[in-house]
Amino acid sequence: MSDLFFLMGKYEARIPTDRVYSDNHLWLQADGELNRYRVGFTAYSVRLLQDVYFLEWSIDAQSAVRKKQEIGEIESSKAVSTLYAPADGTILDFNERLLDDPSAINTDGYGRGFLFRIQTDANFLTPDEYVAHLAAGWEKTEKLIKGQYN
Amino acid sequence: MIFVVISQAQGKNPAKQQLEAELVAALSSEADVKVSLVPHLYDLSADHSATQFLRSIPGDVVVLSWLYPRAARWILDRQNVRGHEGISLLESNSDDERDDESSARNNGNGKQGPGDAKKNSNGNGHGEVPDARPMPNRKIYCLDLREHTEAKVYLDEIRRIANEASMPLVDLFGFLKTQPQPERLEKYLRPLELLAEQKSATSLDDDDDLPANGEVVRRRWYPVIDYSRCTNCMECIDFCLFGVYGLDPLGSILVEQQDSCKKGCPACSRVCPANAIVFPGHKTPAIAGADGEVGDVKIDLSKLFGAPSAVELAARERDVELVRDGRDTVGLTIGIPKRLKDKPKKPRDELDDLIDSLNALEL
Numbered sequence: 001m002s003d004l005f006f007l008m009g010k011y012e013a014r015i016p017t018d019r020v021y022s023d024n025h026l027w028l029q030a031d032g033e034l035n036r037y038r039v040g041f042t043a044y045s046v047r048l049l050q051d052v053y054f055l056e057w058s059i060d061a062q063s064a065v066r067k068k069q070e071i072g073e074i075e076s077s078k079a080v081s082t083l084y085a086p087a088d089g090t091i092l093d094f095n096e097r098l099l100d101d102p103s104a105i106n107t108d109g110y111g112r113g114f115l116f117r118i119q120t121d122a123n124f125l126t127p128d129e130y131v132a133h134l135a136a137g138w139e140k141t142e143k144l145i146k147g148q149y150n
Numbered sequence: 151m152i153f154v155v156i157s158q159a160q161g162k163n164p165a166k167q168q169l170e171a172e173l174v175a176a177l178s179s180e181a182d183v184k185v186s187l188v189p190h191l192y193d194l195s196a197d198h199s200a201t202q203f204l205r206s207i208p209g210d211v212v213v214l215s216w217l218y219p220r221a222a223r224w225i226l227d228r229q230n231v232r233g234h235e236g237i238s239l240l241e242s243n244s245d246d247e248r249d250d251e252s253s254a255r256n257n258g259n260g261k262q263g264p265g266d267a268k269k270n271s272n273g274n275g276h277g278e279v280p281d282a283r284p285m286p287n288r289k290i291y292c293l294d295l296r297e298h299t300e301a302k303v304y305l306d307e308i309r310r311i312a313n314e315a316s317m318p319l320v321d322l323f324g325f326l327k328t329q330p331q332p333e334r335l336e337k338y339l340r341p342l343e344l345l346a347e348q349k350s351a352t353s354l355d356d357d358d359d360l361p362a363n364g365e366v367v368r369r370r371w372y373p374v375i376d377y378s379r380c381t382n383c384m385e386c387i388d389f390c391l392f393g394v395y396g397l398d399p400l401g402s403i404l405v406e407q408q409d410s411c412k413k414g415c416p417a418c419s420r421v422c423p424a425n426a427i428v429f430p431g432h433k434t435p436a437i438a439g440a441d442g443e444v445g446d447v448k449i450d451l452s453k454l455f456g457a458p459s460a461v462e463l464a465a466r467e468r469d470v471e472l473v474r475d476g477r478d479t480v481g482l483t484i485g486i487p488k489r490l491k492d493k494p495k496k497p498r499d500e501l502d503d504l505i506d507s508l509n510a511l512e513l
Contacts, residue, residue: 141454
């Protein structure tokens, strides 16, 4: 099945259909074993962040996490953000290569730019559901960004 | 002639104490400056002699404290130390971009910036909230001692303000004679002696909460309302379940039972739609009374990536305090603002600008 796209202004955010999504704008792709996923930023996230400069994790690998628990920080040319766990589960390990040079998040966000691996039995959004989620939240996102620009 | 008040830092940070001592020493020898030293403004009770001293100061006054100027200003207002906002050139030096940003913000939602008193309909610095108290015709300049480490920066600014003020000489000692206990208040005008006293007291006793005269200054925690922003919407009084807020006879919101406030809890500040509730000791600059964005002009995308909303956070913080009091949690069931859904839309052209600026930056 071909990729989906979500239109952000004039920019088309690509949403691949070979994986699932969390409501906090991460993709999750099955990683060998049952309930084990690679996790990364969606094109939507990356578009809002722009160039990522700095990434830091505030928890260790093999940590149990709750959904919305703080797990790290990110800084980009345009934004800063705390990062939060996408679901209840265990964060198995982090993509260590990003700590030195996070640019793969921008150049290959759906591949080498993955963030971490997680073990979880939570349910996630299908690509279609994620696009619908983006459409529903887009106006709010614009306000969020604008509210801070003004 | 201008009065300068230095409000001492909490605790015993040697760097802070040194800056205070340098300022006291330098200002003591200035001809047209009258310098005084008081405990940390936020911790002063209404009947503390330092509070009475502050109320007794006539004319323009420069207040240097380890607080955001907005926090200092409204703490003083609460203690009936009132005046029009004096404009310091100090902070705009350290952050040029902030000016544009805060003026843009100020237009948005009735927030008031520097020079606000003129813009207020009732001319007393209280935007939309009825206030029967008269506003004395003088200026209060609040400077943040955390902005710079060198005394010289502050001294230059104080001299600039002193020139600007060009107040006729006032006999403060004569003024103090009209107070009930002048000697209790006069000591604040002898800051060199006060510092020496504190130093000798420190060497004997490590507890700086007990000054020689027995007047105790304890750490406090309570909300301070910025009435230039407050719209009297009553969301704080609905949200707080500890009875901190009340109404005065005119129906204006006020902090009535400040000691009922729960130490460390800033929840009501988070639910305030006008960002008018200041907790000067909170670690988040926006809650502690900073103006606009602080230091960083980057967008915070935390909400997008799953951060709990301010209201969720406020409700959690409130629940923690309810449990500590042996009460049941209420979560999001009581006193939650209904306004959040219907924020007014911003003009479309700004929105287009945003999208264009996103597009202009090639990935």
